[in-house]
Amino acid sequence: MNNLMWVKCxxxxxxxxxxxxxxxxxxxxxxxYTKNELYLKINKSDYERLQKYLSSxxxxxxxDLGLIKIKEKIKEYKVLLISFILGIIVLLLLTNIIIDVRIxxxxxxxxxxLLEELDNYGIKKLSFKKSFDKLEVIKKSIxxxxxxxxxxxxxxxxxMILNVKVEERIITDINKDDKKCDIVATKExxxxxxxxxxxxxxxxxxxxxxxxxxxxxxxxTYNNEEKMRVCAKGDVYAxxxxxxxxxxxxxxxxxxxxxxxxxxxxxxxxxxxxxLLKERFNSYNSKTKPILKLFDYQLLLEIEEETTKNNLTYxxxxxxxxxxxxxxxxxxxxxxxxxxxxxxxxxxxxxxxSKMEVEIFMIVNEKISSLKEIMxxxxxxxxxxxxxx
Numbered sequence: 501m502n503n504l505m506w507v508k509c510x511x512x513x514x515x516x517x518x519x520x521x522x523x524x525x526x527x528x529x530x531x532x533y534t535k536n537e538l539y540l541k542i543n544k545s546d547y548e549r550l551q552k553y554l555s556s557x558x559x560x561x562x563x564d565l566g567l568i569k570i571k572e573k574i575k576e577y578k579v580l581l582i583s584f585i586l587g588i589i590v591l592l593l594l595t596n597i598i599i600d601v602r603i604x605x606x607x608x609x610x611x612x613x614l615l616e617e618l619d620n621y622g623i624k625k626l627s628f629k630k631s632f633d634k635l636e637v638i639k640k641s642i643x644x645x646x647x648x649x650x651x652x653x654x655x656x657x658x659x660m661i662l663n664v665k666v667e668e669r670i671i672t673d674i675n676k677d678d679k680k681c682d683i684v685a686t687k688e689x690x691x692x693x694x695x696x697x698x699x700x701x702x703x704x705x706x707x708x709x710x711x712x713x714x715x716x717x718x719x720x721t722y723n724n725e726e727k728m729r730v731c732a733k734g735d736v737y738a739x740x741x742x743x744x745x746x747x748x749x750x751x752x753x754x755x756x757x758x759x760x761x762x763x764x765x766x767x768x769x770x771x772x773x774x775x776l777l778k779e780r781f782n783s784y785n786s787k788t789k790p791i792l793k794l795f796d797y798q799l800l801l802e803i804e805e806e807t808t809k810n811n812l813t814y815x816x817x818x819x820x821x822x823x824x825x826x827x828x829x830x831x832x833x834x835x836x837x838x839x840x841x842x843x844x845x846x847x848x849x850x851x852x853x854s855k856m857e858v859e860i861f862m863i864v865n866e867k868i869s870s871l872k873e874i875m876x877x878x879x880x881x882x883x884x885x886x887x888x889x
Contacts, residue, residue, distance in 0.1 A: 503543055503544045503545070504529060504541055504542070504543060504544070505541070505542065505543075505544045505547065505561060505562075506539055506540070506541055506561075506562040507539075507540050507542060507547060507550065507559045507560065507561055507562060508537055508538060508539045508540070508559070508560060508562050509537075509538055509557040509558060509559045509560070510536055510537060510538075510557075510558070511536065511537075511538050511557065512536060514531075514533050514538045517538055517554075517557065518531065518538075520554060521540070521550070521554065524549060524550075524553045524554065525549075526542060526543075526546040526549060526550060527542065527543060527546065528540055528541070528542060529541040529542065539562065547559070547561065592794070592797075594660070595660075596628055596629045597626060597627070597628060597629065597660060598623065598624070598625065598626070598627050598628070598629055598660060598661070598662050599625060599626065599660045599661065600625055600660070600661045600662070601615065601618060601623065601624060601625060601661075601662045601664065602661060602662070602663050602664065603615065603664040603666065604663060604664065604665050604666065605666050605668065607668060610649070610650075610666065610668055613646070613649070614642070614664060614666060617642050617645075618638075618664070621638050621641075623638070623662065629657065629662075632771060635655045638655075639653050639654070639655060647669070648669060649668065649669055650666060650667070650668065650669055651667045651668060651669035651670075652665075652666065652667040653665070653666050653667075654666075679731050679873060680718050680719075680729040680730060680731055680873065680874040681718050681731040681732055681871045681872060681873045681874055682699070682714045682715075682716065682717050682718045682719075682732050682871075682872050682874055683699065683714070683715050683716040683718075683732045683733075683734060683736065683869045683870065683871060683872070684712055684713060684714050684715060684869075684870055684871075684872045685709045685710065685711055685712060685713045685714075685715055685736070685738070685868050685869070685870075686711065686868045686869070686870045687711050687740055687868055688708075688709065688710050688711055688740065689708075689709060689738030689739055689740040689741075689866075689868055690706060690707070690708050690709075690738055690739045691703050691704065691705050691706060691707045691708075691709060691715075691736065691737075691738050692705065692737045692738055692739050692865055693705065693736075693737045694715065694716070694734065694735070694736040694737070695734050695735045695736075696716055696732075696733075696734040697733040697734050698718075698730055698731065698732055698733040698734070699716040699717055699718050699720070699730060699731075699732030699733065699734065700716065700717045700719070700720060700721065700732075701715070701716055701734075702714050702715060702716065702717055703715050703736070709738065709868075715736045715868075715869055716732040716733075716734050716736065716869070717732060718730050718731055718732040718874050719874070729874060731871070732871070734869065735867060735869055736867070736868055736869035737865055737866065737867050737868070738865075738866065738868045739842070739863055739864070739865055740863070740864050740866055740868065741861065741862065741863050741864070742831055742861075742862045742864060743847070743859060743860070743861055743862075744827040744830060744831055744859070744860045744862060745857070745858070745859050745860075746823040746826050746827045746830070746857075746858045746860065747855050747856070747857050747858075748814070748819050748822050748823045748826065748855065748856045748858070749854060749855050750813055750814050750819055750851070750854045750855065750856060751811065751812070751813050751814075751854055752811075752812055752813075752814065753809050753810065753811055753812070754809075754810045754812055755783065755785075755807040755808065755809055755810070756807060756808055756810060757785065757805045757806065757807050758805075758806045758807065758808055759805075759806075760781075760805070760806040761803060761804065761805055761806070762780045762781060762784075762804045762806070763801060763802065763803060763804070764776070764777045764779070764786075764801075764802040764804060765777060765791075765799065765800070765801065765802065766788060766798075766799070766800040766801075766802050767797075767798075767799055768797065768798040768799075768800065769797055775802075779804075780804070781804055781806040781807075783806070783807045783808070783809060784804040784805055784806050784807055785804075785805045785807055786802050786803060786804050786805070787802075787803050788800040788801065788802050788803070789801045789803070814856075816851070816856070819856040820846070820849065820856065820858065823849075823856060823858040823860070824844065824846075824858075824860065827844070827858070827860045827862070828841060828844070828862075831862060831864070835864065835866055836866060836867055838867065839864060839865065839866035839867060840864065840865050840866075841862055841863070841864050842863050842864065842865050843862070843863040844860055844861065844862045844863070845860070845861045845862075846858060846859070846860055846861075847859045847860065847861050
C-alpha cells in the first residue's frame, strides 16, 4: 500500500476503460471520474503496463503516494533538509556548551577547589551544559562534602558562561580552649541520663530541671574554690512532655487502580514539560521511562494507570488510631534523630461536623543540653591569678 500512485486519462466511457484495464490484470484501488477525466489509484509497478497495453489512452502520472512521495520529496529538498538539520545541530551545540567557568571569589584556594570538584562532575570549559535539576544535585553534593569550607553556593548561566557564586564558611569554634561554657537545659524535664566528658555535673538522674538551668558547669571547683574554667562537654537527656492536638475528618477518599493502562509521550525542553498526546483517563497514576535525551531535551514514555476514587468513612476506633499516628508524625518532625517517644495518652476526644478532634499527651526522651558561653569576670580573674601565682 506504500507504493501507490494516481494516474489519469481522457475518456468518454470510463466503464469500458475500467473493463479494459481489468482485462490487462491491473489492480485498481480507487476510482474518481470528473469531466471526461478518469483518475485511478494503482500500484506504481502497473504504471508501465498501462502505458504499454493501453497506450491509446495516454495515461499520465498525477502524483505519488505513501513512501514514494515521501522519498521523492526528501530527494527534491535534500540539500535544504541537510542544511536545516545541520543548522539545528549547530544551534543546539552553541546553546548547550559552556565556554568558560567563572568562580566569583577572591580566595585562590577556594577557586581551585571548586574548579577541581566541578571538573569531576564534567563541568569545565567546552563541556555541555547541565540541566537545572542536575546542577542542584551537584550543588548539594559539594555543600555536603565541604560543610566546613563552603557556606553558600549558587550556579548562574549567562549565555555560554557559567558563573559560580560562593561564600566561604568561617567557623568560630566555641569548643576552643579560649572559650569557656556551660551546658544548660533547653526546656523543662526530668533527667533520664547524662554523660559528662568535661566539666562538673550539677544534676543527677530523676532531677527535675527548668529551661535555662545549668546541667554541666564549665567552672571546675575544689573545696568550694574555683580552680579553672573550661568549655563543658557532654550530653543530657530528659523526659519531656508535649500536648498535641489533631483533627481527623471521618469521611475520606481512597484511590485504587483499575488495571487499565494507557501510554503517553512527554517532551521536556529545559524546564518546560509538555504532553504530546491528550490525557485519556480522568484520574490516574503515572510513571515514566526515558526514551531519548539530548542536552537539556528529553523524550519520556509515560505509563498511565487508571484509578478510581472511593469515598469511605472511618469508624471511631479507626479515626482514633489515625489521629495517634498523625500526632506522632507531627511531633517527630520537631525531635532530634536520637529522641524517642516513650508514652502517649489520649486526654480528650470529640466528634463535631464529621471530624474527630483529639488531644494527645506524649512523653519523650530527648536531648535537652545546649552550650552557653561563660562571660569572664575580669576583676575576679585578676584576683584569681594573684591568688594562684
